Amino acid sequence: MKEEIQTNEETGMIQIDWRIPPEAEQAWKDSIQAFGEPRKILKYLVGSFRRRKRFGKISALKFDQVRVGDSRKRIKVLGFDYWEAQSFARGFNVSVSSFLSSILYAEWKETFGFRSDKIKAEYLEEKSEEERNAEEKIKDFPVQKGSLLPKGA
Numbered sequence: 001m002k003e004e005i006q007t008n009e010e011t012g013m014i015q016i017d018w019r020i021p022p023e024a025e026q027a028w029k030d031s032i033q034a035f036g037e038p039r040k041i042l043k044y045l046v047g048s049f050r051r052r053k054r055f056g057k058i059s060a061l062k063f064d065q066v067r068v069g070d071s072r073k074r075i076k077v078l079g080f081d082y083w084e085a086q087s088f089a090r091g092f093n094v095s096v097s098s099f100l101s102s103i104l105y106a107e108w109k110e111t112f113g114f115r116s117d118k119i120k121a122e123y124l125e126e127k128s129e130e131e132r133n134a135e136e137k138i139k140d141f142p143v144q145k146g147s148l149l150p151k152g153a
Contacts (some may be wrong), residue, residue: 004064013039014079019066019097020104027108031147034114038075046105048082066097069121 018038020028031041052058082096089099108114 013076014082015074015076016082016096017103018073018075018100019070020073020101021064021066021070021119024101024105024108025071026111027104030108030113031104038073039077039081041104042075042077042081042085045100045107046084046088048107049085049103061102063092063094063098063102066095066101 031044032038034043035044049058052061085094085100089096092099094102
């Protein structure tokens with residue numbers, strides 16, 4: 001099933017249809033209460049998947065197929081986050097709605113209904129681009145006196 005997309009060039013926001021299965025409906029409601037708006041939910045879910053992928057916890061995810069009768073949410077999200085989610089979904093050969101719903105449900109169960117303090121501290125506080133880059137920057141390997149590594153390596 002193809003998701004319907006409308007773009008807003010000025011802000012980078014796009015409008016998508018996200019189908020959510022009945023078992024993930026409560027997760028959706030709790031995520032709206034925790035994050036406030038859908039674009040923050042999508043940003044959190046994409047970041048969560050990146051983290052899962054990095055630490056090898058992807059195998060625990062179960063991607064259920066989304067049905068026509070499932071509730072549809074028409075939401076506005078950042079285009080970059082949506083396209084990144086779409087590339088992850090293609091890697092598993094599932095729809096974006098199925099991918100996002102599975103990640104949403106897994107995170108909801110893992111954080112006990114998005115009540116974890118880690119979420120509030122890590123994702124709800126707006127950080128500048130420089131602060132985020134500084135956190136993710138790889139630190140240089142310390143070269144000590146007498147090391148086999150040359151200083152320029």
